[in-house]
Amino acid sequence: MSGIDRASAELDLLGLHESLASPVIESMNFLNEVSQRFPDAVSLAAGRPYEGLFDTEAVHRYLRRYTDHLMERFDGDVVQVRRTMLQYGRTKGIIHDLIARNLAVDENVVVDPESIVVTVGCQEALFLTLRALRRSEHDVLLTVLPCYVGVAGAAELVDMPLLPVKGSSEGIDLEDLAAVVARAKESGLRPRACYVVADFANPSGISLSRETRERLLRLAQEHDFLVLEDNPYGIFSSPDTEQPPTLLALDRDRRVVYLGSFAKTGLPGARVGYVVADQRVSTGDGATEPLADQLAKIKSMLTVNTSPIAQAVIGGKLLEHDCSLRAANTEENKVYQRNLRHVLDGLAERFPPGRCPGVSWNAPSGGFFVVLDVPFPVDDELLEHSARRHRVLWTPMHHFYGDGVPRHQIRLSFSYLTPDEITVGLDRLADFIFEQYEAIS
Secondary structure, three states: OOOOOOOOOOOOHHHOOHHHHOHHHHHHHHHHHHHHHOOOOEEOOOOOOOOOOOOHHHHHHHHHHHHHHHHHHOOOOHHHHHHHHHOOOOOOOOOHHHHHHHHHHHHOOOOOHHHEEEEEHHHHHHHHHHHHHOOOOOEEEEEEEOOOHHHHHHHHHOOOOEEEEEOOOOOOOHHHHHHHHHHHHHOOOEEEEEEEOOOOOOOOOOOOOHHHHHHHHHHHHHHOOEEEEEOOOOOOEOOOOOOOOOHHHHOOOOOEEEEEEOOOOOOHHHOEEEEEOOOEEEEEOOEEEEHHHHHHHHHHHHOOOOOHHHHHHHHHHHHHOOOOHHHHOHHHHHHHHHHHHHHHHHHHHHOOOOOOOOOEEOOOOEOOEEEEEEEEEEOHHHHHHHHHHHOEEOEEHHHHOOOOOOEEEEEEEOOOOOHHHHHHHHHHHHHHHHHHHHHHO
16 A cells, blocks of 8 residues: 655744744753763763662552542542542642642641642743733743743743843842843833742752842832742752741742742652742632632643642652651752762862862752853853763753853753762863863963
C-alpha cells in the first residue's frame, strides 16, 4: 500500500508567536542540548536534586499512605477513594489541605486551603498568575536581574513586558525598584507584580534579609503591586544560620502570591507545584472570591487538573512526615550542605589569593548555587569549548539576563553531584579558567 503524498506546508517563524524567537526560550534548549551532547562532562550546570536518595519503593509507600488517608477521610468508601485518585480531579487539587498544613508547620503561616491551587509544577503556577494579571499591554512585571529563566519565559508567553530591577548584595536594590515603578507609571504602564526568590535565589544564591523583606512589602503596599514569592530552596539552609520568615509569613496586606514547588523537596518526577493566592477579587454585587478561584478557571482550560496520582505521591510524603518538608528532607539537606562546603573549600584551594586575579565567588549559606566571577567574558561558545576540551559544564550568566551579552560570571550548581564528582569538576574548571586567563594575560 502506497503512502499518501502530502503537500509541504511551510510556516514562517515570524508568523508564529514572538516568544519562539526569544533568547530566553533558546537558552533552555541550548543548555539541555549541551548536556546531551557532552555526556562525559561533569555538569556543574544542572540545578537538579541529588539522585542518590531517590527510592522507587518510597513512591509505592507514599501512594499507600495517601490511600489510607482517603479511606479514613471517606469512612472506608472505596468507590470514593478510587474516584478521587484515578478519575479526573478537582481543578484546584486534592492535597490543598495538606499543603496548608505544611505551610503552618514549616513556615508558621496560616492560609485557607481554598486559596491554594495545586499545579503541574511551579512553572504552571507562575504562568497562571501572570496570565491572570496581564489584562492589557500596559501591565508589566518587575524582576531582579539576573533571574530564573522560567519567569522571563512565562512573561514572554503571556505577552507581559518585563522591567528589570538592579540586584545588590542584599538581593534587590529597593531604591532602583521604586524608581523603576515611578518611571513605569509616568509612561502609562501598570506594574502588577515583582517576582523574587527571597531564599537562595537562582542564579545568585543570595537571600534577602528580614529588613529587606519588610521594606519590599512596604513598597508593594505604597506603590500598589503584588509580590510573587518563589520559594523552591528555602528549606535547604544551614542549621547554624537562622533564616528570616518568608515574605508570605511577613505579609499583612495580602500583597504576596506564594509560588511553591515539590520538585526539590518532594519528587521532581511528580511535577507538582502550587500557588497560594488569597487576594480578594471583586466579582460584582459586592461579592468577592479568592484570586485562586480565578487561577483555577485558567487552569481548567490549560491542564484541566493536576494528576491526582502525582498529588497522592506528594501527599503521602507529607503525611509520612507530619506535613513537614524540613523533616522529610533532613538527609537531602545534609547532602547539599556538604556539597556547598566542598565547592567553597575547593574553590579556595584552587584559587588562593593572587594566583588568578579576577577570580572570586560568593558564599551562600544554603540552596543549590554559587556564582563565580572570572577575568574574561563568558558566552555559549566558551561553554562548548569547556565541555569539549575540559569536559566540564557550567552556566554562562547571560542566560539569566536573557540578552545574550557575555558577562564575567558563571553559575555553578552543586546539588546533583557527589563530592568526588565535584572534585573532578573543579579540577577541570580550574584548568579551563587558567587556560583562559593565560590567553588574555
